[in-house]
Amino acid sequence: MGRQPCCDKLGVKKGPWTAEEDKKLINFILTNGQCCWRAVPKLAGLRRCGKSCRLRWTNYLRPDLKRGLLTEAEEQLVIDLHARLGNRFPKDMICLIVITSQVLSNQWWSKIAARLPGRTDNEIKNHWNTHIKKKLLKRGIDPVTHEPLHKEARPEESSSSHADILPESSNNNVMQENDGIVINSDDNPRSPTENSSSPEDSILLDSICNDEMLLNSLWVDEPPLVDASWNNIIPPDPANTNDDTGYPSWEENYTWLSDCQDFGVHDFGLECFDSMELSALSTLEMEHKH
DNA sequence: AAAATGTCCAACCGCCTATGA
């Protein structure tokens, strides 16, 4: 007998979240922090299951989330990491690894998301399924194995391992060419760096693509390069905003929070910020108006 | 203008692991 669903209680609401529910959840989390998710709905006055609250918060409401489509650099990074995560073993083991990774360690998306600050695993997974998969197929690349689809036309490839395809010494070129087939995220055969939509993206991509230790760390429980936690919100040094951490800048976050004023920003529990944080917010608001 | 089709993504689902009793 299977496990009982966690939300089979009568009266538990499903479906899209309303602005009012969002407001309640944000207010509760900002005031009390993330605690026992099971208790959150009751304490926050929501008719949702805890799991639904956690998902809503994690995938949509967290202030440190970037909004909008993935940049080309981010997309390229996702492809690169996906290829490497699926190709960290000798070829003979690939099938086994693909299967076991699905069964035993289904953490690709979360691992990848951990390297993309402000992005969620759900977002990356969706983007992969809707955009990247199609791009790779269009270019004749198997999105699962990252190998050319029509191998019979390229018999010499059968002897090359995935590791060969991804030489350690030329990681910058990893996604530019795959046995002659360009698998860049764009139709333009540019390098990942050139694909970057911003210098910050370039730095992010380069630093990760060039760091084999980083890729190894994806297979161990190592903290991400950037701690995505926002629990300890620190007022930023204005000179350091939008730096090369890949984080959304404070200003971007401010924009998000500002957007929340549609609901009434104080209703979001922003009073939990101390005076210094509010001061920084006010400063940015002034700058926005200029 | 209306219907059909395609695309996107938020949310749900079921399974797994970690943890504590």
Place this chain on the structure above:
DNA sequence: GTCATAGGCGGTTGGACATTT
């Protein structure tokens, strides 16, 4: 060691929106 539970994960779905016919 066993069991119950919470949290976390990837897969999948369904509805809203966009595009095409």
